[in-house]
Amino acid sequence: MLNASKHLLFILAPLVVVFALLPGVYQNHLLLFNFVIFLILAQGVNIIYGFTGYLPFGYVGFFGAGAYGFAIMVMHLQTPAPLAVLVGGLVAIALGLLLTPLLRLSGAYFAIANLAASLAVLHFVANPALEGITKGPYGVSLTGTFNPTHAYYAAVVVMALTVGAVIYLKNSPFGLALQAVREDAVSASMAGVNIIKMRMIAWLASALVAGLAGGIYAWYVSVFYPDNVFSGEFSIFAIVFALFGGVATITGPIVGVLILYGIYNLIGFTTPQYFQLIYGLLIMGLVLFLPAGLVSLATRRGWHVP
Amino acid sequence: MTYALVAGVLFGLYFSLVGIGLNLVFGVMRIVNLAHGDILMLGAFIALGVVGIAGIDPLFAVPLAFVVFVLAGVLLYWVLVPRLQGSANPEMLSIILFFGLSQVIEAVTTIFAGTSERSIQSRLLGTVFTTIKVKWFGGKAAGAGPIQIFGQGFPAPWVIAAITSLIAIGLVYLYLYHTRLGTLTRAVMSRRDEALATGIDVDRVSAAAFGIGLGIAAVAGVFAPFMFGSVTPAFGADATVTSFAIVVLGSLGNPLGTALGGVVYGLCYMLVQTYLSSWADLLPYVLLIVILLLRPSGLLGRRVRVA
Numbered sequence: 001m002l003n004a005s006k007h008l009l010f011i012l013a014p015l016v017v018v019f020a021l022l023p024g025v026y027q028n029h030l031l032l033f034n035f036v037i038f039l040i041l042a043q044g045v046n047i048i049y050g051f052t053g054y055l056p057f058g059y060v061g062f063f064g065a066g067a068y069g070f071a072i073m074v075m076h077l078q079t080p081a082p083l084a085v086l087v088g089g090l091v092a093i094a095l096g097l098l099l100t101p102l103l104r105l106s107g108a109y110f111a112i113a114n115l116a117a118s119l120a121v122l123h124f125v126a127n128p129a130l131e132g133i134t135k136g137p138y139g140v141s142l143t144g145t146f147n148p149t150h151a152y153y154a155a156v157v158v159m160a161l162t163v164g165a166v167i168y169l170k171n172s173p174f175g176l177a178l179q180a181v182r183e184d185a186v187s188a189s190m191a192g193v194n195i196i197k198m199r200m201i202a203w204l205a206s207a208l209v210a211g212l213a214g215g216i217y218a219w220y221v222s223v224f225y226p227d228n229v230f231s232g233e234f235s236i237f238a239i240v241f242a243l244f245g246g247v248a249t250i251t252g253p254i255v256g257v258l259i260l261y262g263i264y265n266l267i268g269f270t271t272p273q274y275f276q277l278i279y280g281l282l283i284m285g286l287v288l289f290l291p292a293g294l295v296s297l298a299t300r301r302g303w304h305v306p
Numbered sequence: 307m308t309y310a311l312v313a314g315v316l317f318g319l320y321f322s323l324v325g326i327g328l329n330l331v332f333g334v335m336r337i338v339n340l341a342h343g344d345i346l347m348l349g350a351f352i353a354l355g356v357v358g359i360a361g362i363d364p365l366f367a368v369p370l371a372f373v374v375f376v377l378a379g380v381l382l383y384w385v386l387v388p389r390l391q392g393s394a395n396p397e398m399l400s401i402i403l404f405f406g407l408s409q410v411i412e413a414v415t416t417i418f419a420g421t422s423e424r425s426i427q428s429r430l431l432g433t434v435f436t437t438i439k440v441k442w443f444g445g446k447a448a449g450a451g452p453i454q455i456f457g458q459g460f461p462a463p464w465v466i467a468a469i470t471s472l473i474a475i476g477l478v479y480l481y482l483y484h485t486r487l488g489t490l491t492r493a494v495m496s497r498r499d500e501a502l503a504t505g506i507d508v509d510r511v512s513a514a515a516f517g518i519g520l521g522i523a524a525v526a527g528v529f530a531p532f533m534f535g536s537v538t539p540a541f542g543a544d545a546t547v548t549s550f551a552i553v554v555l556g557s558l559g560n561p562l563g564t565a566l567g568g569v570v571y572g573l574c575y576m577l578v579q580t581y582l583s584s585w586a587d588l589l590p591y592v593l594l595i596v597i598l599l600l601r602p603s604g605l606l607g608r609r610v611r612v613a
Contacts, residue, residue: 055398101599107397108338112550113598119547120591129584232543236405243402273416280409287403288386291393 004171007306011250012167015039016160020153029148031265033220036155038261040213041238042245042253043162048206049239050247051169052199053182054103057111058118059238061099062092062207064230066214068125071140072133081145085154085215092211095121096204103199118230126226139225142218151220158216162209166250169202170306178202179248237261240283246293250306255294310580311573316460316468318572320526320533322565323471324545325552326478327522329564332553333495334515335387337400341408343545345375345520348411349527350537351419367528368470375524379517382407387516388509408542416540463532470529474522475565481518482561491515551590555597 022032041063048056069091073084102113124130126137134140169175180188181195189195214229221228237260245256260282267275290296295305328342349371356367390396390403482488490511494501502508530545531537556567574593579586 053398055401057401102595105598108332108401109598111398111401112338112554113595116547116551116591116594120588120595123587123591127584127588239402273413276409277413277417280406280411280413283406283409284386284403287393287399287406288389291399 003306004167007167007171007250008164011254011306012160012163015163015254016156019156019159023149023152029152033148033152033155035257035261036152036159037213037217038237038241038257039254040155040159040162040209041234042241042257043159043166044206044209044213045238045242046166046247046249046253047162047169047209048202049242050249050252051175051178051182052202054114054199054203055111055239056114056206057235057239058114058116059206059210060230060232060234061114061118061121062095062210063214063217063234064118064125064226065095065121066092066211067218067224067229068134068140068214068226069211070215070218071142074142074145075135075140076133078144081147081150081219082154084145085212085219088215088218089208089211092207092214093204095211096207100200100203103196103203115232115235118232118235122226122230125230134226137226139223139228140218142222145219146222148220151216154219155213155216158209158212163250163254165205165209166253170248170250174198174201240279240286243293244282244286246295246305249293249295252293252295252305259294307580310576313460313464314573314576315569316464316572317533317576318569319468319471319475319565320464320529320568321548321552321572322556322568323467323474323522323526323529325549325556325568326475326561326564327519327526328546328549329553329556329561330478330515330522331519333561334491335391335512336397336498337387337390338397338404339519340401340404340546341411341542342523342549343542343547344408344411344415345523345542346527346530346545347415347537347542349375349524350530350541351415351527352524353528353531354537364528364531365466365470368525371524371528372521376517376521379520380513382520383513383516387512408546412540412542461532463529467529467533470525474525475562478518478522478561487511487514547594548590551594554594 019032019036023029026032041059044062045056045059048054048059066085066088069088070081070084073079073087074081079087099114099117102110102117105113125134127134128136130136131138169178177188177193178198180191181193181198185195217229218224241256241260242253243256244260245254246252260279264275264279267278286293292299298305324346327345328339331337331339331342349367352371352374353364353367356362356370357364360366386403386407390400393399480488482492490501490506491514493504493506494508494511494515498508501511530541534541552567552571553564554567555571556563556565571590571593574589575586578589
């Protein structure tokens with residue numbers, strides 16, 4: 001476990017320190033918060049896609065479920081915010097359990113079914129018939145718990161946990177077993193790996209972090225509509241950030257978020273369609289010329305990238 | 307009830323047309339064309355262009371859209387697919403690649419056309435028929451009013467779209483089962499590597515299928531402004547998911563199953579909309595998941611799935 005402590009010391013610790021200190025020197029707290037949220041989501045995608053090969057095209061379903069779990073706890077039971085965030089995570093796990101049959105599907109089928117599942121959850125939550133519980137399409141307003149500072153630090157904590165989980169996967173027999181399942185499920189099960197249990201754990205872990213992120217997001221913004229928290233952009237951004245850096249590594253998704261989300265904030269707000277164009281071209285170029293992500297530039301030269 | 311059923315069949319036929327191109331592309335190349343809905347959207351913009359610039363019946367946009375997108379499809383195939391097929395996991399990466407393409411298409415359309423909703427007056431569709439009728443048989447130029455089926459009036463564009471869809475599906479059937487290229491296409495569909503080994507020019511056959519798939523999508527797009535009321539550059543994403551529901555319902559990799567899938571989908575959609583309207587939006591997604599889990603090979607499918 002020497003490597004693990006090295007990774008904790010040189011990757012996780014600086015990341016947490018930087019994001020914990022930045023609000024003091026940089027004024028745009030919303031931007032910092034979004035960076036942290038996308039770091040969590042990109043690493044969550046990394047856990048499920050990088051280590052098990054399931055592409056979660058509807059990853060935002062967990063995020064939205066977490067946000068609504070938070071909102072319902074606060075609205076109906078007046079729960080304190082941190083507890084409600086935990087409930088958001090549990091709601092996402094419950095949704096993950098509900099969707100475990102999807103893991104039977106493979107490849108593109110899983111991705112499409114997952115996308116459909118997230119849209120189904122969106123339309124379920126936004127259904128006017130459920131206005132009494134979720135406020136339907138009219139959105140929720142949670143001014144009572146509004147506290148962006150606490151929410152920001154909660155997000156940093158969840159980010160630390162998520163990156164910690166990825167470091168664990170990268171350095172443990174469990175993570176190695178998962179990658180074996182990804183490469184060849186039959187051989188892995190012959191070698192004594194319990195495939196179903198392994199996949200379930202990775203799937204639920206990635207659901208949990210997205211749910212926690214969703215709950216914290218709800219806490220931070222406090223006013224939102226179903227279309228905001230179930231926006232397909234979260235899934236897509238998280239997947240593309242993770243892929244851009246390189247999945248099944250610790251640093252890849254972090255690099256991806258910092259670079260791509262940085263570019264997004266430089267040009268995306270003023271001229272969204274030009275950003276969309278550049279972004280689309282970037283994705284296509286990435287798949288065609290660099291399918292293993294930015295880190296493959298280094299690994300091709302024989303450098304080891306954590 | 308009759309209204310819902312007939313409308314369901316009319317919409318269903320149209321939905322088959324929407325899905326069939328996607329299925330052809332997936333069946334032949336194992337590529338998930340996430341930009342499918344955006345091709346539809348572009349087809350709709352061709353119809354808008356034909357009406358806006360030439361001021362003629364949007365039906366003339368059908369052959370135009372088809373030819374333009376067959377050519378575009380073949381070109382696109384040669385740029386994107388051979389490289390993609392060479393990568394480690396083409397099926398998965400194709401999702402991301404074509405998502406990128408859909409972003410590019412959406413962005414470019416937004417830059418040139420803006421984000422406002424566009425629609426075409428529905429009476430313009432089919433004016434060519436009334437003109438011909440007046441020229442050849444005399445009589446008065448009546449506006450294309452509702453068409454009577456089983457004593458219920460349906461908007462003329464729905465009927466025209468359904469008939470065009472039937473013709474198009476028939477042509478796809480002819481292409482697949484009664485031409486040499488079609489036979490080769492089916493060979494590539496069932497076993498790509500064996501087809502390659504028998505000396506079939508897999509790339510050329512695939513390029514043709516890709517072009518035809520895109521062409522059909524664009525034809526379906528021509529009718530989109532009439533069937534859905536209006537189109538925006540962002541309309542593509544929803545159309546893609548709906549197409550997937552239809553295709554999976556029929557059976558992935560079997561283009562003719564899509565015709566059945568489309569009709570079943572159209573009927574369900576209309577019935578749910580009539581009796582449980584607030585839940586209608588959920589339908590395509592739930593249907594998609596249930597079918598994938600219970601009968602992953604679709605309603606008509608043999609076990610074509612490798613997984």
